[in-house]
Amino acid sequence: MKEDFYDILGVSKSASEAEIKKAYRKKAIQFHPDKNPGDTKAEENFKKAAEAYEILGNSEKRRQYDQFGHAAFENGGAGGGMNMDDIFSQFGDIFGSAFGGGFGGFGGFGGGGSRRVKGTNLRIQLKLSLEEIADGVDKKVKVKRKVQAKGVTYKSCSNCNGTGQVTKIQNTILGRMQTAAPCGTCQGSGQLLDKKPAGADAQGLEVKEETVSIQIPGGVEDGMQLKVS
Numbered sequence: 001m002k003e004d005f006y007d008i009l010g011v012s013k014s015a016s017e018a019e020i021k022k023a024y025r026k027k028a029i030q031f032h033p034d035k036n037p038g039d040t041k042a043e044e045n046f047k048k049a050a051e052a053y054e055i056l057g058n059s060e061k062r063r064q065y066d067q068f069g070h071a072a073f074e075n076g077g078a079g080g081g082m083n084m085d086d087i088f089s090q091f092g093d094i095f096g097s098a099f100g101g102g103f104g105g106f107g108g109f110g111g112g113g114s115r116r117v118k119g120t121n122l123r124i125q126l127k128l129s130l131e132e133i134a135d136g137v138d139k140k141v142k143v144k145r146k147v148q149a150k151g152v153t154y155k156s157c158s159n160c161n162g163t164g165q166v167t168k169i170q171n172t173i174l175g176r177m178q179t180a181a182p183c184g185t186c187q188g189s190g191q192l193l194d195k196k197p198a199g200a201d202a203q204g205l206e207v208k209e210e211t212v213s214i215q216i217p218g219g220v221e222d223g224m225q226l227k228v229s
Contacts, residue, residue, distance in 0.1 A: 001070075002070050003048065005051075005052035005055055005056050005065060006052075006056070008027075008048050008049060008051075008052040009023040009024055009027060009049060009052050009053065009056065010023055010027070011023045011056075013066065017057070017059070020053070020056050020057055021053075021057060024049055024050075024052070024053035024056075024057065027045070027046075027049040028046060028049055028050065030045075031043070031045040031046040031049065032046060033046065055073070061073075122143060124141055124143075124214075126139055126141070126214075126216070128216065128220070132216065133218070133219070133220055134218055134219070135218050136215070136216055136217045136218035136219075137215075137216050138213050138214070138215050138216070139213070139214045139216055140211050140212070140213050140214075141211070141212060141214060142209055142210070142211050142212075143209070143210055143212055144207050144208070144209050144210075145207070145208065145210065146201075146205040146206065146207055146208075147205065147206065147208050148204055148205060148206075149196060149197050149199070149200035149204055149205060149206040150197065151195065151196070151197045152193070152195065152196050152197070152200060152204035153194040153195045154191040154192060154193060154194050154204070155191065155192055155193075155194040156190065156191060156192075157183060157185055157186035157189075157190055157191055157192050158185075159183055159184075159185040159186065160183035160185065160186065160190060162190045162191065163183075163190055164182065164183055164186065164188045164189055164190035165180045165181065165182060165183060165188070166180070166181055166182075166183050166184075167179070167180050168180075168181070214226070214228055
């Protein structure tokens with residue numbers, strides 16, 4: 001049986017929306033892959049927390065879960081298939097500056113690690129034989145994408161002190177108010193390019209060609225589109 005979502009986040013069933021959000025943030029930071037490199041158990045707990053928050057953080061989904069439990073999402077509801085990119089893109093705003101303000105992808109920005117930059121979509125047309133259409137096939141295709149160049153190093157942004165955010169204090173009729181916004185110098189990443197090899201762009205990235213395998217299921221039809229991450 002699947003674990004109870006409330007138990008995963010460590011909150012009671014009467015917890016408020018703010019308490020659930022706070023609990024998820026705490027769990028996600030605790031099990032974040034950048035803090036637990038190579039720890040598959042921590043990665044699994046990270047995914048479980050994201051799945052629990054996907055339901056409990058949404059009032060309508062939470063109502064359904066409270067009424068029917070996991071059965072409410074057995075036919076494709078909750079995100080049991082969520083991968084790291086899904087989690088980061090869906091819940092990245094939860095973490096604020098907990099990871100240098102650059103909580104945007106697996107691998108983070110800490111310590112000169114690899115930066116993940118979302119690229120553009122590619123549309124690839126494949127020709128299949130009748131045998132491949134009938135039985136399915138793994139097709140290998142070459143794609144070009146940007147990766148961090150070898151030898152690139154980063155330094156902490158002096159404008160935001162590596163937090164990725166700048167704080168402003170304004171005097172209003174209600175008193176002094178503090179607001180935070182992404183740092184314009186480092187674009188919210190908390191880091192700036194320090195050194196880069198020749199051929200790398202302004203972000204320290206270079207274009208590389210890679211061969212990837214695409215699994216084509218049997219029974220596809222002409223004009224069918226498959227989405228591949």
